Amino acid sequence: MDHARPLPAYLVNRYHGWKATIYTENRGWYRRLAEDGQHPRSMVISCCDSRVHVTSIFGADQGEFFIHRNIANLVPPFNPDGHHHGTSAAVEYAIRGLKVAHLIVLGHSGCGGVEGCYNMCSGNAPELEEANSFVGRWMDILRPGYADLPDGDDATRKQALEKASVVISLENLMTFPFVKEAVAAEALSIHGLWNDIGEGSLEAYDPISGAFKEI
Template structure:
């Protein structure tokens, strides 16, 4: 067996278009705000909010909320999901980010952003409906991740039978499931009790740009 330290890296040079875009950013936006970046580098980050959004390339929460560097602590994952508090599991990328934002950065707001036409949500629907058996395999990372939303699928399926409408409802149900799971983290619940943290949910229509915000009193998006 070859020692991992002797293995060759297979990463290649950055694509030219990415290098060119970085050079343009550095010559314009960075240079115009050099003093601000210097301050961020020396004083650290103090974001007011954490945003949990989808990996989908069509959804840019930083741009959507008009954020500047230092404004938002952003986590992106498949379908904007947050797992329940489960410290015995092996990997905790999302949970670790939430802990850091709440316990170290002391963000005041935690926002979960869902969106229309979400591939992860659609995959969850198909898996739970039995039409994507490959995702039920234990080796599927996607399947194990989106299984977080299975309880939401069961609730939505109980009231909506038409598949297309069920997927659309599941996109918003995913936001609700993530917020419920956030409350299961002791440090989140404590920060909320102390009045130091508020949770928020929203869903954006990619085509229209319209933002729907979760009303915690009714459970509806308005």
């Protein structure tokens, strides 16, 4: 592989700072994590957005969450077609391998992936309609949510689509036989959350009312 390059100096310096302080002060704990393996109680599926910091929101340390990130925190329907399925593989490992007790889908405000889906569905992003657009084909998972958006301005409708990405993912999770079985056996609970980045607020999906309510 001829194209790999050394890390930027600022990342190297940050690593050495971490190793000399946080790691050194907690060396025994890190070694225990390495020796005992991981035993997270929860899996979180969140967006790749750099502003979404799951461990900070919940004050979690290493080893507490099994985290999978993708564009717009989406879960596709169960579809074992022989192709590569990173999100589905992560869900399978969390449920069957790690036996997590909780599976959380975390959406957020100002999601670029959701905005891309909104623009694509409204005819304003033809590049995402191309068959070779990985983003566009991934956002097809969310396309059904666009048809059900309420009336209103673009900002209101985009936020509604952000929350729809959480609900659609929860619905798709239940198409996985091993998820459905774990939920039925009360070995697993699934949760839908939406984070307003600017306000620092967190809303939870209520299946009875079909709405998100602030925690």
